[in-house]
Amino acid sequence: MTQTLETPLSKVKRGPNRASHDKDLALDIIDAALMCHVGQTKDGQVFVTPTSHWREGDYFYWHAHSKARNVKGPIDKPEKVCINISLLDGLVLARSAMHHSVNYRSVTLFGVPELVDDKEEKVRQFKLFLDKVSPGRWEELRPVNESEIKATGVVRIKIEEASVKFRAEPPIDDAADIDWPVWAGVVPLERHWGAPQTDPIQQQNFAPAKPPKAF
Amino acid sequence: MTQTLETPLSKVKRGPNRASHDKDLALDIIDAALMCHVGQTKDGQVFVTPTSHWREGDYFYWHAHSKARNVKGPIDKPEKVCINISLLDGLVLARSAMHHSVNYRSVTLFGVPELVDDKEEKVRQFKLFLDKVSPGRWEELRPVNESEIKATGVVRIKIEEASVKFRAEPPIDDAADIDWPVWAGVVPLERHWGAPQTDPIQQQNFAPAKPPKAF
Numbered sequence: 156m157t158q159t160l161e162t163p164l165s166k167v168k169r170g171p172n173r174a175s176h177d178k179d180l181a182l183d184i185i186d187a188a189l190m191c192h193v194g195q196t197k198d199g200q201v202f203v204t205p206t207s208h209w210r211e212g213d214y215f216y217w218h219a220h221s222k223a224r225n226v227k228g229p230i231d232k233p234e235k236v237c238i239n240i241s242l243l244d245g246l247v248l249a250r251s252a253m254h255h256s257v258n259y260r261s262v263t264l265f266g267v268p269e270l271v272d273d274k275e276e277k278v279r280q281f282k283l284f285l286d287k288v289s290p291g292r293w294e295e296l297r298p299v300n301e302s303e304i305k306a307t308g309v310v311r312i313k314i315e316e317a318s319v320k321f322r323a324e325p326p327i328d329d330a331a332d333i334d335w336p337v338w339a340g341v342v343p344l345e346r347h348w349g350a351p352q353t354d355p356i357q358q359q360n361f362a363p364a365k366p367p368k369a370f
Numbered sequence: 371m372t373q374t375l376e377t378p379l380s381k382v383k384r385g386p387n388r389a390s391h392d393k394d395l396a397l398d399i400i401d402a403a404l405m406c407h408v409g410q411t412k413d414g415q416v417f418v419t420p421t422s423h424w425r426e427g428d429y430f431y432w433h434a435h436s437k438a439r440n441v442k443g444p445i446d447k448p449e450k451v452c453i454n455i456s457l458l459d460g461l462v463l464a465r466s467a468m469h470h471s472v473n474y475r476s477v478t479l480f481g482v483p484e485l486v487d488d489k490e491e492k493v494r495q496f497k498l499f500l501d502k503v504s505p506g507r508w509e510e511l512r513p514v515n516e517s518e519i520k521a522t523g524v525v526r527i528k529i530e531e532a533s534v535k536f537r538a539e540p541p542i543d544d545a546a547d548i549d550w551p552v553w554a555g556v557v558p559l560e561r562h563w564g565a566p567q568t569d570p571i572q573q574q575n576f577a578p579a580k581p582p583k584a585f
Contacts, residue, residue, distance in 0.1 A: 169438055190458055192407040194418035201416050203409035205456040205476055223384055241420040243405055248504060248579045252496050252511050253518040255503065261420055281467050288470065289463060295552040296467050303468040325569045337510040338576035343564035344585065353555040354540045361553035364463045
């Protein structure tokens with residue numbers, strides 16, 4: 156156990172045997188995923204938006220158009236958002252319907268977003284994001300310009316209030332069901348990056364970009 | 371365009387060129403995914419919970435322990451939840467950082483959950499869920515019992531207020547950047563079900579379960 160991210164809000168109440176509040180474990184899952192789901196409210200209505208995220212140290216970042224709901228909303232009207240990052244790892248097929256499950260890794264983060272407004276810091280964060288998506292690519296791109304920096308909103312929350320849930324094991328059946336005549340086990344979900352599809356309008360030959368380690 | 375799921379709440383405001391409110395398209399994406407993210411509030415705080423879902427006709431279903439937040443909360447205190455279902459399909463690597471994107475399919479659903487309380491109907495829904503996860507498996511399992519039915523909460527919302535967003539194309543760069551000397555294109559994310567891992571405690575040999583078409 157490294158630092159704990161447990162607070163009254165982030166403490167897991169149900170299924171504590173599959174829960175953790177360990178910071179290093181949370182950071183590993185955050186880094187292993189490309190996408191998260193940002194939950195926020197507007198006029199009392201909840202909204203959930205999928206988006207890409209990245210991390211630097213203790214901060215979790217995402218971006219969108221400067222005027223998009225998931226960056227502008229919680230800044231205009233500060234609120235503690237809830238962000239879930241989850242990766243499905245496999246199907247757990249048991250001998251009874253009840254004990255079917257999934258193997259997965261999941262982090263639920265809480266925090267009040269803050270806007271990253273400084274121009275140079277924004278560009279530095281764009282690079283960190285690109286470094287996650289395709290290592291080494293940033294240096295090869297047409298440099299960002301003023302209007303792009305302005306049009307892109309970057310927000311972050313400090314990773315200090317979060318929970319982790321995960322499952323990574325065979326089915327756990329009732330003892331009485333062990334000899335029930337049906338196959339039981341795990342079917343793993345495998346992800347990989349397929350063959351790069353070059354932009355059809357590209358004329359020259361270049362080496363394709365490196366894919367990320369995250370999925 | 372089949373039936374529309376557009377309402378003042380579900381109407382997409384940003385990026386309408388990548389948006390749709392077509393019901394058949396929404397249903398296809400819902401069925402192609404195993405997992406969704408349920409957004410709800412409790413005492414004004416938003417929570418986002420990943421869970422598995424299934425569908426029958428115009429209704430979207432999920433389940434959890436009868437006392438879990440994501441089934442009991444919106445029943446005890448009715449509210450319009452927001453559910454996002456999304457599938458990442460690839461990385462879109464452009465010539466400028468600004469035009470980097472992802473190919474994806476995403477549905478955002480709104481509705482007030484209703485509890486499925488009738489015992490026989492609950493069991494019928496369990497079967498439909500199993501049929502999605504592993505076709506033909508339900509009939510081979512140890513039958514569900516009374517306490518399992520009671521312990522499992524099933525809720526549903528009618529699919530009538532939703533939006534779809536998707537992207538499935540090469541990068542779209544600024545005209546001035548087309549000859550910038552860097553590879554541009556799409557790196558597709560591929561998913562498949564790996565070799566079944568039989569429960570180590572299983573003694574007999576059975577044919578492994580069929581994996582689902584959804585991911």
